Amino acid sequence: MASFITCRYVARVAAALAVVTAGTAVAEIITISGRFPARNREASYLQRLAIDQFRGRDGAQLANAIGNALAEARNGSGPHFMLLGDPGARADGVLSGSATSDWEEHRVQLTRNRCVERAEPEPGKKGDGKCTRHEDVPVPCMERTTSLTASLRIVRTRDGAIVYSATKPRSETISWCPGESPSRSAEATIASMIDDIAGETRGDIAPKGETYKVRYREDRTGLSKPLAEQFKAVLRQTKIDSPGACAGWASIDREQPGQHAILFNMGLCAEERGDYPGAIDLYRQAGAAKHGDDVKVAIGRAQSLIAGAEDEARFRRR
Known part of the structure; x- marks a missing residue:
């Protein structure tokens, strides 16, 4: 009887797929949406956050970037x-920090592929002849290293506790040779670093919703x-x-409990429904x-989702 039901189930699903997925090859994945906690949960519990003045050459720019990121x-x-703009205006916490950048340029010798041998120019034509041999040769070039160091902290106003503290260094080195231009200016590099730090800070102290895809297990070993x-x-x-x-995974598990891929895939279904x-x-x-x-990753992800759900309940009570 079970075999008859199984065959009928397979035929029904195959017929539906023949209409919808004929000739396509799509990865067997499940799409799940969930809410994850901030990396620093204590800081995320502060509802009214004041941004104090930031010290350093790039402090004001970083403060503005973080403010824009947190507003989103x-x-x-x-x-x-x-x-809040005023640290004393009913703030639950105060974010302060500093940011200073620097860059330096110096000459370096790099290797570039260059023409080292040319044919004679064609009669009546100006300029060099066609290149007949290239080699990697040493070339005098320029190198620029741009760095930015940012320090951040959040103090909870009710007890003066430091609930968040981070140092975020950034560095980038670029080079260019004769006939080339630097990929971007030092100012543009610093601006990009500041935006990156602002986005990272938001992830540190604010929760996030995410839609992600996870691959099903496909190993049928052990099944009849x-x-x-x-x-x-x-x-x-x-x-x-x-x-x-x-429902199909659960049906197979009732017929033959304990197969590892079925258990994992049922876990994905449970995660999908919360x-x-x-x-x-x-x-x-x-x-x-x-x-x-995949099991270790899935367990860690589900534990984070539990924390995210707990925090969401807390935020709703604020």
Whole structure:
């Protein structure tokens, strides 16, 4: 009876796929959306954040960039921070810091491929003849190293505790030779570094929503032949019907419990619907059946999603 049901299931899924995915080859993945906590959760709990004056040659530019980045931070309920210009104006925390850049240029000898031998110019034509041999030769060039060091910290006003502290150095070296131009100016490099630090700081202290893709496990080892065929059909179904595919994994598990790929794929389905503790339990069972880096990554991701959900509940109560 089970074999008949399996064959009928496979035929039904195959018919649907023949219409929707004829001739295509798409990776068997699941798309999941979730909310992750800030890397520094304590700092993310400060709702009213004042940005104090930043010291250093590039301090004001960095302060403005961080302010713009934090203004775009969102939690599940809306804008994450209320940004204040006055550190004493009812702020829950005060962000301060410094930023100083520098650059230096010096001569270097680099290797470039150059023409070292030419044919005689054609009669009646001006200029050099056609190049007949190239070689890598030493060339006098210029090199510029641009650096930026930023220091940041957030002090919680109610108790004076430093809840966030970071030093963010950046460095870039570029070179150019005769006939070439530097890829960008030192000023443009510094501006890019400042924007990068601002974006990184937002990730440090603000939560984020993310939509990501995870590949299903595809190993059918250990399954009976009929269930292995059903596995292949469910795997194809993931391209057009994720809920139906999740029901398919559960159906196979009821027929033959404990196969590692089925457990892992059921964990992905649990993660997709927001059952993160259930997902972790299934990932651990899958890992016990067959170790893999994907299990470690999945467990860590689900644990982060649990923290993100806890923080979102906290933000809603603010």
